[in-house]
Amino acid sequence: NAGVTQTPKFQVLKTGQSMTLQCAQDMNHEYMSWYRQDPGMGLRLIHYSVGAGITDQGEVPNGYNVSRSTTEDFPLRLLSAAPSQTSVYFCASSSGPPYNEQFFGPGTRLTVL
């Protein structure tokens, strides 16, 4: 049981490049989320999904796309990277009520030059 996995762990991009951050969970959780963590600001919700085929925007969605074709996978796409997207990205999954505990992946540190 690997929990929530994220790849890559580190990535450096040039402005304008695109890439996909991968996230997978093996706990059969319906709920999955993407957060970004910036210094002094805690974690902020980018996008989330309540099940396969269903996604919605969080607090800071601009510049990011998501899709959820399977219960296990929830990739985050940066279509045209900008320096403002330099951050640490966390994927999380949750079983929902009654426990509502979110399980986090190890994070991806992204630098956009």
Next chain:
Amino acid sequence: AQTVTQSQPEMSVQEAETVTLSCTYDTSESNYYLFWYKQPPSRQMILVIRQEAYKQQNATENRFSVNFQKAAKSFSLKISDSQLGDTAMYFCAFKRYSNNNDMRFGAGTRLTVKP
């Protein structure tokens, strides 16, 4: 919108002593969950303790306990018998009962346990 405030950017404590981390939140909801997460230098987010707003009894997990004051919208974390391994960033988080994905985090408190 829900907001979470942690007013102590950094704190330190001597090993074996007790420390309390503060958290306040703002919401108009009556049903919600509150959490404390620990983030050590490994960057992994680890759940420390959870509190359901409808429960009056404060949650405890071994050396960790909370003081939940619903009317004051306050949710502090007490760490007893502090250990070197408690050194980490601590985040307070709020989640509405009605939305399982909308979790709001505070800015964090960096705790250092000194030998």
